[in-house]
Every structure is written in C-alpha cells, then in structure tokens.
Amino acid sequence: MARPIRSPARLVIALSVAxxxxxxxxxxALHGTTPSLQPSNLEGHAGTVALTGKVIGKVxxxxxxxxxxxxxxxxxxxxxxxxxxxxxxxxxxxxxxxRDVNVTGELVNGKFMATAMTTKCPSKYTATAST
Amino acid sequence: xxxxxxxxxxxxxxxVIVSLPFLLxxxxxxxxxxxxxxxEARMALVEERDRALSALKELxxxxxxxxxxxxxxxxxxxxxxxAAAAALQALDAVDADRS
Amino acid sequence: xxxxxxxxxxxSFALALYACVAGTMAALGRERRLADSARNALVACxxxxxxxxxxxxxxxxxxxxxxxxxxxxxxxxxxxIYSLTAFWGGEEGSLLLWLLVLTGYGxxxxxxxxxxxxxxxxxxxxxxxxxxxxxxxxxFAVASPFNTQTRAIDGAGLVPSLQNPYMVAHPPMLxxxxxGLTIPFAFAAGAMLSGQTDERWIVATRRWTLxxxxxxxxxxxxxxxxxxxxxxxxxxxxxxxxxxxxLMPWLAATAFLHSVMIQERKGMLKVWNMVLxxxxxxxxxFGTFLTRSGxxxxxxxxxxxxxxxxxLGMVVVSTLFSVALIIWRLPLxxxxxxxxxxxxxxxxxxxxxxxxVALTLTIFWGEIFPILTQLFEGVSRTMGRxxxxxxLRVFGLPLVLLMGIGPLIxxxxxxxxxxxxxxxxxxxxxxxxxxxxxxAGAGSSTPGLIAYTFSAFVLATIVLEFVRGTRAxxxxxxxxxxxxxxxxxxxxxxAIVLFVIGVAGSSAYQTNEYRQLRPGDSxxxxxxxxxxxxxxxxxSVSESGSQTQYxxxxxxxxxxxxxLATSLIDSSSLGPSHQVGIHTNWLRAEDLYVILSQRxxxxxxxxxxxxxxxxxxxxxxxxxxxxxxxxxxxxxxxxQRRLVARLAFARG
Numbered sequence: 001m002a003r004p005i006r007s008p009a010r011l012v013i014a015l016s017v018a019x020x021x022x023x024x025x026x027x028x029a030l031h032g033t034t035p036s037l038q039p040s041n042l043e044g045h046a047g048t049v050a051l052t053g054k055v056i057g058k059v060x061x062x063x064x065x066x067x068x069x070x071x072x073x074x075x076x077x078x079x080x081x082x083x084x085x086x087x088x089x090x091x092x093x094x095x096x097x098x099r100d101v102n103v104t105g106e107l108v109n110g111k112f113m114a115t116a117m118t119t120k121c122p123s124k125y126t127a128t129a130s131t
Numbered sequence: 132x133x134x135x136x137x138x139x140x141x142x143x144x145x146x147v148i149v150s151l152p153f154l155l156x157x158x159x160x161x162x163x164x165x166x167x168x169x170x171e172a173r174m175a176l177v178e179e180r181d182r183a184l185s186a187l188k189e190l191x192x193x194x195x196x197x198x199x200x201x202x203x204x205x206x207x208x209x210x211x212x213x214a215a216a217a218a219l220q221a222l223d224a225v226d227a228d229r230s
Numbered sequence: 231x232x233x234x235x236x237x238x239x240x241x242s243f244a245l246a247l248y249a250c251v252a253g254t255m256a257a258l259g260r261e262r263r264l265a266d267s268a269r270n271a272l273v274a275c276x277x278x279x280x281x282x283x284x285x286x287x288x289x290x291x292x293x294x295x296x297x298x299x300x301x302x303x304x305x306x307x308x309x310x311i312y313s314l315t316a317f318w319g320g321e322e323g324s325l326l327l328w329l330l331v332l333t334g335y336g337x338x339x340x341x342x343x344x345x346x347x348x349x350x351x352x353x354x355x356x357x358x359x360x361x362x363x364x365x366x367x368x369x370f371a372v373a374s375p376f377n378t379q380t381r382a383i384d385g386a387g388l389v390p391s392l393q394n395p396y397m398v399a400h401p402p403m404l405x406x407x408x409x410g411l412t413i414p415f416a417f418a419a420g421a422m423l424s425g426q427t428d429e430r431w432i433v434a435t436r437r438w439t440l441x442x443x444x445x446x447x448x449x450x451x452x453x454x455x456x457x458x459x460x461x462x463x464x465x466x467x468x469x470x471x472x473x474x475x476x477l478m479p480w481l482a483a484t485a486f487l488h489s490v491m492i493q494e495r496k497g498m499l500k501v502w503n504m505v506l507x508x509x510x511x512x513x514x515x516f517g518t519f520l521t522r523s524g525x526x527x528x529x530x531x532x533x534x535x536x537x538x539x540x541x542l543g544m545v546v547v548s549t550l551f552s553v554a555l556i557i558w559r560l561p562l563x564x565x566x567x568x569x570x571x572x573x574x575x576x577x578x579x580x581x582x583x584x585x586x587v588a589l590t591l592t593i594f595w596g597e598i599f600p601i602l603t604q605l606f607e608g609v610s611r612t613m614g615r616x617x618x619x620x621x622l623r624v625f626g627l628p629l630v631l632l633m634g635i636g637p638l639i640x641x642x643x644x645x646x647x648x649x650x651x652x653x654x655x656x657x658x659x660x661x662x663x664x665x666x667x668x669x670a671g672a673g674s675s676t677p678g679l680i681a682y683t684f685s686a687f688v689l690a691t692i693v694l695e696f697v698r699g700t701r702a703x704x705x706x707x708x709x710x711x712x713x714x715x716x717x718x719x720x721x722x723x724x725a726i727v728l729f730v731i732g733v734a735g736s737s738a739y740q741t742n743e744y745r746q747l748r749p750g751d752s753x754x755x756x757x758x759x760x761x762x763x764x765x766x767x768x769x770s771v772s773e774s775g776s777q778t779q780y781x782x783x784x785x786x787x788x789x790x791x792x793x794l795a796t797s798l799i800d801s802s803s804l805g806p807s808h809q810v811g812i813h814t815n816w817l818r819a820e821d822l823y824v825i826l827s828q829r830x831x832x833x834x835x836x837x838x839x840x841x842x843x844x845x846x847x848x849x850x851x852x853x854x855x856x857x858x859x860x861x862x863x864x865x866x867x868x869x870q871r872r873l874v875a876r877l878a879f880a881r882g
Contacts, residue, residue, distance in 0.1 A: 134231055134234045134237075135233060135237075137234045137281075138233055138234050138237030138241075139237075141234075141238050141277075141278050141281055142237065144277070145241050145244070145245055145271075145278060148271070148274040148277075149248060149270050149274060150267065151266075151267070151270055152264075152266035152267045152270065153263055153267065159262065160262070161261055161263055162260050163256070163260040163261065163262045163265060163348070163352060171426070175428065182494075182495060182497070186495065189641065190640075190641075192713075193640060195702040196699050196701070197652075197698050198640065198698070199640050199648070200648055200651070203640065203644070203648055207640070207642065
C-alpha cells in the first residue's frame, strides 16, 4: 500500500519553477534581443536594431533596385532628428508618407540600411477635410 | 427635448427597480438566510458523499472500458467503497441528530 | 439623441456604484432587502447600458455624423453591416461593448444563482458592481462614445482591410471571451469573501468559464484566419502584443479548466485555483491596458490614448485585491488530501498546469520585456519571433504528449506496468506514423516531425477511448451523452491536435520562394507548375481618392489545376495594399498562396509564392473546438438535480 508521500507536488513545483527560470535566463542572455528605437535615440547604436517612426517628405527610388527605396523618418510624436532610410525588400501594405512604420536594419555611415519593414495598421484614418 | 425625456425615464426606471425590494411587502424577515455553520458541516458531508460516490462510478467505468485492469481495480475499489460508506454513515448520523 | 446615450451611461455608473457599495453593506450587515436591491441594480445597469448601446447602434446605422464616433469610423458609402460593426471599431465603442457584455453576463449569472447560492451571490454582486463601476466611469468621464460635433458631410470611413466578415465576428467573440472570465473571478472572490471556499463556486461557474474560454479560443482563430487572408504576408500569427493579449488569458483559463477538476474530485489545489482564476482575469485587463496604452510597439497601433493609464490603475487595484483576498483566506483554502503519487491523473493535471502557466509566463515576460528595458536601460528591447517559437515548442510539445497520456492514467495512482499496457497501441501508432513520415520526407524538420508523431499518439489515444467506451456502453451517442464532460473534452483535444498538425505543417514544412515572371513565363514550386498569364490594370476614382489595381492572372497545374488572381492595389489616399490569391487544395488541406510582391521594369512581376501544407486543418480545428466545447458544457439535468438536492439538504 502506498502511503501518501509528503507532497511531491511541492517538490515538483519548486523544481519546475527553478528549471523554467534557468531556461529563461540562459535564453535571454544568449539570444540577442533587438533594441526598439526611435530616430531621437538611434545615434550611436551599432548592430541590428528596430526603428519606429513616421515617414516624412518625398519617397524616392525603388526597393527592388540597388539604390533602394529612400525616405526619411522622424519620431512619431513630434519633430526630432530625421533619419534617412535606404530600404531593400518588399514594400508593405499601406506604406506612404505620413504613415508610421517600423524598420529593421543597421545604421551605416549615417544612413539606416533597412531590410525589413512593417506599417502600423491604422485603426482609423483622418478624412479629407469635412465641413 | 425627447432626449432629455427618455433620459429621465431611464433614470426613473432605474430608481424604481432598485427600490422594489423596499416597496414590496414581504413576510420574510429582513435578515439574510445565510447558511449556518451547522449547514456548512452538513454541506461538507454531502459533498464528501457525492465525491466518494462519483469516484466509485468513475472507477467502475474505467474498469469496464479496460483502462484499469482487474488487479488495480481490486486494490482501489476497497478504500473507495469504505470512504463512501463512511460518508453515508456520517450523513445518517447527522440526519438522526436532526430528527 | 446623444444626450440619451450620455444620460444612460451616467445611470449605469450610478447603478454599478450602488450595486458595489450597497451590496457590500448588505453582505456585511446581512440585510436581505438591501442585498436584493443591489442585485436589482446590477440587472438595471444592464438595462441602461443596453439603452446606451442602442443609441450608438442607431446612430451608426443612420450615419448620424453629429456623433464624433460615427464620423470617425463610418462613411456614407459603407455597407450597413460594417456601419453597425463599427460599434467596436474604436476605443469608446469597444468599452461600451465591454460594459454591455459584463453587465449582461453579470445580471444573468446573478439571477440564475440567486436562490441556489444566495450566500455567494451577496458577495458576487458587489464584485461585479465594482468592475462595472470602473468601465462605466471610463465611459462617461474619460472616453465617451457620445461626443458630438457639428454635423459633418461624410465620415472618415473604415479601412478596407477591416471590411470583412471576419472582422465582424472576431471582436465580439473576443469580448464574449475576455469579459466572460469576469464571472468565475467574481464568484471566486465571492467565495473567499463569504468564507465558502468549497467547490460550490466552481460547480456554479464551470459552464461560464467554458463558454468564455470557447469564445476566446474561437475568436482568436477567426482573427488568425483574417490575418492570413486579408493582411496577406503568408502567416496567421505574429506574436504581436495585441495577439498575445488574447492568448495569455486563454492559456491561463485552459490551465484553470483542468485544475478545477482536481479540486472537484480531491479537494486539492484550492489556493492554486484561486490564483489561476485571478491570474486569468487580471491578464484580460492587463492585455487591454497593453494594447490601448501604446506602451508597447505593436503593428496594431491604436491611437495612444488616455485610457491606458486608467487601465493600469485598475489592473493594479484588481491584482492587489485578489492577492489580499487569497492571503486572508489561506487558512480556509487548505487542502483536505495530498497528492499520492507522481504517476496519477492528479499529477498529470498538475504537470499540465505547470506547463500552461510556464508558457503564459514566458509570453508575459516577452510582452513586458520592452517596458522593463525601457525603464532600466533607457532603451526598449523586444523579444523576437524566435523567442516565442522556442518556448512554444519547449512547453507546447510536452503538453501535446500529456494530452494523450493524461486521460489514460487513473486517479490516485497508476502502476507503470498498467500504464504501459494501455499505451501500447498509441505508442505503436505513433512509431508507425513517425516512420511513415520520415519516409515521406518529414524528417526535414525535427520539431515538425516530433509534433506530428506526438499528434498521432494523442489521436490514437482519443480513438482508443471512444472505441473502449462505445464497447462498454453500446453506442457512441449514449457514451457521449452520459459522459459529456469527458468526451466533449476528448473532442476538444482532437481539435487541438488538428490545430497542432496544421500549424506544424504550415510552418515547418512550408515552401516560400520569390519568382520573377514575365507574361507567359512558367515556374515550378513544390509540385505546382504555375504560369503567369497577364496583368489587368483597373483604375477607379472615389470620394477618397483614386486607386489603381494591378491584377495578375495565373494558372497552375500539377498537384491541383486551376487559376488564381493576385493583386497589388495602389491607392492615392492609403498607399499600396495587397489582395493575395489563395487556392485551397482540399484533398491535402494545403494552400497555394501567391502574393504580387512587386511590379518590375519591363513587364515583369516579382511574385512571392508559398505552399502551405495542412494549413486548413487550423480553421477546421476551430469548428471542432467549438463543437467539443458545446458537448462538454451541454446542460445535464441529472447534475443540476444533484446540486439542488445537496443544497436543500444542507439548508435542512
């Protein structure tokens, strides 16, 4: 007859929690996380980062060609340093001047070379002026 | 104007619904009939009995469908039957106590 | 008419506050009439909220642009159904929906249980009242749907990608889910406040939890399908914060659904269940805070709004309240029995819970990581997709395995030999499946192969359970109708397995390539031979601007024959968007998915072509999931009679 073991449950729980924590810590330390930046704090960051901002000014070029799609970003909220972007890749839906986008890439010689881009899905957009 | 009237109607309806228990006459006392500690004890016993009985039922079902073999069944059914019997006995005692 | 709406919301606020305050006083002072009055207030609150909702709905359908909300979310040319569903298109409307569902569920739960569980209900009323007070306050003071403006000529309209049947159903389903979790939480709180911490509250709320869980799960699948078909990147889930905000409470609720079974049978895990239900509820609030406050980068950018801060406050208050209650009632929540063996169904449920909670916490950590790094480092860092995928496999695959083993283990304890005996056939089935899969080429992805093999194992155990059960009872129908919970649960497990197979197939074994084609060119990809036939150019002008649709026509042969069209739409007002072309090969449940990626010089088009094996199993799984849930929660007259008898006896 098995007599009730003194709470293997507690032991199991404790060990599991410890194991999970260990896996977390190891994973987050080893696998890089990507910094999420804005044009205002991009300066100086090396390596691959994610940059979020609002597309301003004219959009030129072609994302498919070597010169890339060229546009500029500044902070979503208000003016800030403007970052020139050179993008190669598929142009996501709803991309246009005035849209908030997120680009992933590296800062190279003052230009942000981006290889991935997503646009923010607008929950509503402003109408053409209504009287 | 209609807006204000409808709004006022909604407010009045709300007040009426909320005051209903105070407006309606009732023979019940105003004290909430919450379960007494004795009732709690009885409740616990009934739940104990139901738990034991459904555990037995589940064991029978598992045995019938072949999930538990005969050896394990014989080993497990005894304690469960005793637990159910004990629960029923405790309930009878309370019953007798009541009457 | 807006004044009616505003007035109704003020009345809702007053009623909710009354329900909370008077309800508390009545419970403390044991005053029957005051308790009844508080309960009536909750019901009336639903009434006044319904009035407010009707006002908004009418304004939307009638295109009353004096309502700012109507002007912002609809336009004259919007079909009526989308005008109506714009109700939840914006923040204020979705808050109103939340309050409506909350008071509706609350009123129903309280009225249905008022005689049977009066001791609990006197405390449940103020808890629901308190939560409703928060939402009603937000609605009349912070984010009102009834702000007016001078009449506009036309409204801003709804983004085309949201004009879609999925978007009609997805938000209300999610809300019926999220908000539904309030009921078990309120009953749990009521149990602790009234000191009646036995299984009564669990038995009473079991179906509510199931219903909420079912809607939340199905709502997410609808959202995923919408993303797959409309957003068109070839995927269906991006581990986006908004998506995770719905997933986390669902995972916690799944853990809860399982662990209450242990409490019902063994009287164990009482503290754990309280913690879980509070966790699930607070996660649903927290999720809303995350998505509405703009604190986290998300592709679903809701306007950074003022309600974020309020929601955070509510989450903090609610969490503290839950923790305080549990600590206060700890003595009452002591278990009656202990876990007897690590190889028992109780233990299996416990492992299941640990894995679910671990997965939930992982996602939670991934969600708040950017906020924490922002606070401590000054720079916010995000966890990428690999993080979530990794942990999904680490915790998810063992969970799949447990789904198969758990039902076959007996309560209390099982001997290893007995367990292996029952597992012989499923293990054999899994091995056979594994070998067949490797031969068929599935060895290219190890996680995929493991997922498939585990799925085969679980399916075999489920079939085994049905076969054995039918043999014992005589007919499948009898079997299921007499054991609804158990067999409904098995059907749900089967749905999850289908889901896992669909996800594994469409992610681990998908083909994804770019091809550049001129009209007349052909290409072959994974069993499909595609020919690009030509491009249609469709220009149109509307009130909002002009747009040009470039529609590429393709035909294909090979594994399936047919044609499909895929478009790139260039809108002057919106920018570019895509309408993907999907062909479903039902025989293989797989999709041929083509995106018109880019128009190149010289008539060429770059296409992104995907072959997604078994992806349609995911959507099928959604329906099987609903069916299984319905079976599990179908009313059982016998169970109800037993509960009534129990309580009658206890009352004397």
